Amino acid sequence: MKPTPNIFLLLIFFVLLLANDSSAQEPPFFQFKDDEWVTQQLEKMSLEERIAQLMMITVYPKQNEASKAIYKKRIQQWKPGGILIMQGSPAKTADWINQFQEASETPLLVAIDGEWGPAMRTDSTIVYPYAQSLGAVQDSSILYQMGHDFASQLKRMGIQMNFAPVADINTNPFNPVIGFRSFGEDKYSVAQKSWMVAKGMQDNNVIPVAKHFPGHGDTKTDSHKTLPLIPHSKSRIDSIESFPFRYLSNRGIAGIMSGHLNIPSLDDSGKTSSLSKKVVTDYLKEEIGYKGFVVTDAINMKGVVTGPGRAELEALIAGNDMIEFVADAGKAVATIKEAVANGEISEDEINEKCRTVLALKRWVGLNEYQPTSVADITADLNAPEYQVTNRKLIKQSLTVVVNNDSTLPVQELDKRTIATVNIGGAQKSAFQSMLAKYTNMDHFWLPKDATEQTWANLRQKLDNYNFVIAGITGINKYSSNNYGISEIQKKAVIDLVNEQNVVFSVFGNAYALKHFANIHHADALIVAHQDNELTQKLAAQLVFGAFKASGKLPVTSDRRFKAGDGMEVNPNQTFSYTIPEEAGMSSAILNRKIDSLANLGISEGAYPGCQVMVAKGGQVVFHKCFGFQTYDSIYPVNMDNIYDWASVTKVTGPLPAIMKMVDERKINIDDKFSKYWPDFIGSNKENLSFREILAHQARLASWIAFWTMTVQEDGTLDRNVFKDHPSSKFDIRVSERLRMNHDFRKTMFDTIRTSELVPRKKYLYSGLSFYLYPDIIENLTGTPYESYVKNTFYKPLGAQTITFNAYKHYPLSQIIPTEVDDFFRMEKMRGYVHDEGAAMMGGVSGNAGLFGSTTDLAKVFQMYLQNGYFGGRRYISKATINEFTRIQYPENENRRGLGFDKPMIDNDENELEDAYPAVSSSKSSFGHSGYTGTFAWADPDNGLLFIFMSNRVYPTRNNSKLYELNIRTAMHQAIYDSIISE
Template structure:
């Protein structure tokens, strides 16, 4: 099938989009120009974005503010053409394979006059959407390694896999400092409780994503790490003082800003110390414009968390929430539950003067500059035939290095480690852990009378402590392993050895087996403090 050429002029700048029969699209900003020309200079300074906005109608500008979900290519193309949206967010149904994602990305880009931001929540670890991507442990595992080089490499690898599939924006890294052990929504998604360590890891992650050509999004400003309410289902109220915020929660976001992060996502949460009106941060001008823009100096794109979440509910519904977010300083509106209604509401607010024209232009300019900075105006599309090649053995090796280096031995009494078989194992993932141990040459037993008893947990309570105490009363040695949140280790006092992996991925279980058998010395250190137990930084790092 022949190639279809689409050309248009916005503000005197030509954009060309080429789409062929396989859905692949090509896009260029103006005719090709030699290096060092005025065209290159405009791209570097953001002048191209300024030229583009001059030729846009108000309706087109309003469309750029929205980033809805997408079903299939046909429905997505209709949305792109009708509402001129700024981009789409992908979910697992859009990411069945690298090839399928690449074809979808090309089809959507080919239907849009302005390049689209195609984003995803690929934090790795607990939150992952692209099932084809390398299974890296999440942020807290990276923090346990203390290795910023690994954090940078992990982000670069994930970014490269996404970019090959046409995804150009990742809603990561999480910059929240998790200081609440009972946080129901952040936990191991965070780099931990140390603001300085989190800041270093956020910086490295931003650098890694940038190296891969993917825009990074630090989240959830002003910080979701000290809450016991999930903003998906309610509106958290964070009681931190302003001083606490400045010392604990702000540093990773400041690090992201200093690293040149492309975008920062708002949190649907109330922080009275930062805005006495008790507005959710997403709709708070003092927080978004005053703190994020003013005090932290952020000049990139402010994107809301999903407007479908309970924490974003306001009188007047989600369309009104969209208007309030723009007025507060947000530029990109994520996942409106009713795109037509939200678009109409924002358009009406602009036309009536409720949203000043200058505020709209400011938001759209930032979005266009982001697209320009990530090279979307000169991107020739993803290649479905080679997209899967980005998911490489080298990336899996890096994931294994992260997983093994993260394994944290919090205590080792009575030389419970390294293990000497046979061992009895109970708890979730028992079969997988047993298989990993056997692969390292350790015998496992079906008899509870085995001299070493391993207890695996993904969550725990005081009942877990009682169980461990009963086991440890005998002559056996008890090894307690937290396969998810390390906070479960707070119940591990009676055990002879306590270990955290931060993940139950295949790589994490292999790393666990290597450490438990003494094949690899433990390297991880706790990136959080355990209530009534081990402090931040605890970890046995001598050979077992």
């Protein structure tokens, strides 16, 4: 049997580890132990002051000014070497640090417990994933970046030391204090990941302190409350518990924290390991060879077992260089000074430890201390580059442990009726909201305390669906009380597996999997490790294939789910949703410029509201709504609003069908158009080619106002054509109150047939042929046009809001109104197509008539941008897409593709006000605009997609400010301006 690739990697890792085991590297601060500044500081200190340098007291910036005054007095009186920051806001924390540094004669070493970043102790900052989540990540380089981020954030706050990473190997699933704080149960993974995080900080001049030596992973009790026992032999501890610390020592980590543990095999006296010379000096420093800084875990913890008032002294005697969480540093200093006098500890030992602390301060630059600026600190700590790291970590941690029949990514959306369930929550979750961006689905929830009857009622509703996506939420971080999982949650999982095609995403501790009896029989199972909004959103994207799944379980839950389990699931080129920086764009520029232009349009009355969406490389990086549906400012624009797409219909309705039929050889665009529309035979249009017509080069008239043909001398509509009530003959609904005689449709076609051609072939935009395509498509496919485009394109794309005659499918409140028609239909157009000609086609036409959401329009255009492929399915061949989106007749100054609009000839030479679209748009870009104020544009060279939606025709089409202000072009250019050059 051949070793698996993972075994090969572990063997290589182990060989490299042994090769580096010969001697521990000196930590970087070592170079400053004999530095002039260090020596000067040491020489000017009294013995008491040198001892005080070995003390770290704790401060709580969350507290009030009176508390701050007490802390400041202690710093001035006790002169501790450092402070440990606990709780507070970024600005207040930084301000307090500044004041405490000012009060201290020697710069303070400021530390924090930042295992998942500053957020562990500071509010309003990014919460990076817990270590267990990171244990699932296979690309450790991103952990290095996280460590680098930590360092940048901590330095921004004035903090120089981080009591992280946790290097404990969690071999005990019931560990009450480590658990999710550990990278996992595999010693190689824990060692490597610990080093990558530590190195990321250390390379950026922040002191990492790995904890809790020699290993807190296999304990049954919490050292905060009692002294945990490590019952293993020394050989076992050498092989497992201390392995990561040995690895870190060999690489020169700056700091290690001694844990409060009872380890008889290392010290059979019962002494706490942090106070044991046998553990700290003999084992860590001499046997392992560690040359760096050693600090105790919090000395006030219940796991510290010693005589009254002697903990700090015994910690120093044991070999620690510094003690943290010292409650009474004054008393500790006095006790230690007395011990120096009676010979329990030498002054040379105190001096050496003090020199180590001062060397650390010198290495981090405290010799040239400058206070940190408090201005904009919260924004700085949440900078986009840190958010990008966080997103990458979460994505790479998501672990697929079941994927029967390649259920993931979920595809074939046209064949699924989907329900989502939040198992453990009382409302729609972020997971469900993100899932809804991919296709139509209904949402349900089952609270943790739901009754059996509530679940029974929900099960009955779920019978109406053939596919369920369930997120399991409300799982606790710690193992007590079965991770907080309720009986109804367990039952819901059992029943769903037995009764449904179901995908689960478990938002919580991987160990919790053991409590779901048959979850391994689900169609697919994602372990998302944590329960927060961003993790839920990214897990939802993974369900539909937005990015690759690569995570591996860091721990063993039970025999079904073992450490190392996890399968790769490849992406399928659907949309992902992220921030601009992850796509190489500036959120500051994008937000500032687009917001400004969108609001300018509103303030100038170009439209009552608009919606803007931007994607790059298939990543949606911007989607915002501005203003209101109408000028009365009652109903805000929202992302679920349905728009009348107007002429954008041309390239999203008939055009994809035509392209598909070109692929199927049902249409040859170099044939005569009359081959497909025989009515043109014998007319002046008999010899027009399909290509010329699609490129607006065929001499067709621009448009015909068909409705005006029915206006009588008195200004009223011909009663033989229109009535205000339906009948068997008047069955074409034009608006809420108006019905048209279906015979007039033939009159419209005849009028197109007999219309005059312009004198010569040149570019002249014409919508006339688009009235004919629905019938051509039906004739060639044997399927009605509307059914064909919905079932062939929109439903499989998950673009199920796209429809004709929106009034049939959506409440009017969801549909953005267009014009108040005061010349033909005499009604406000809402849900009925704005275009009069399309309305006379019953709302189902090729020139106009489509309605839909911004997101769903983007799906169609992203499919084009991806050469006819989207979400795991090919709709149109790359060759056909390329042919339709290229300029057809450039020699004739015609910029058009086949159906698609293109940039103006020599567009890149124009000024912004004369360009169409953006000056920076590539020659390969393409798109279309709509009369109602819609616009969609794709740029293959830059991977960019721009969607703009508005109802600029409300309440009248006579409003041309959208064009006069050049808003869409300016927005489009702003997108290019936001791209960060490499």
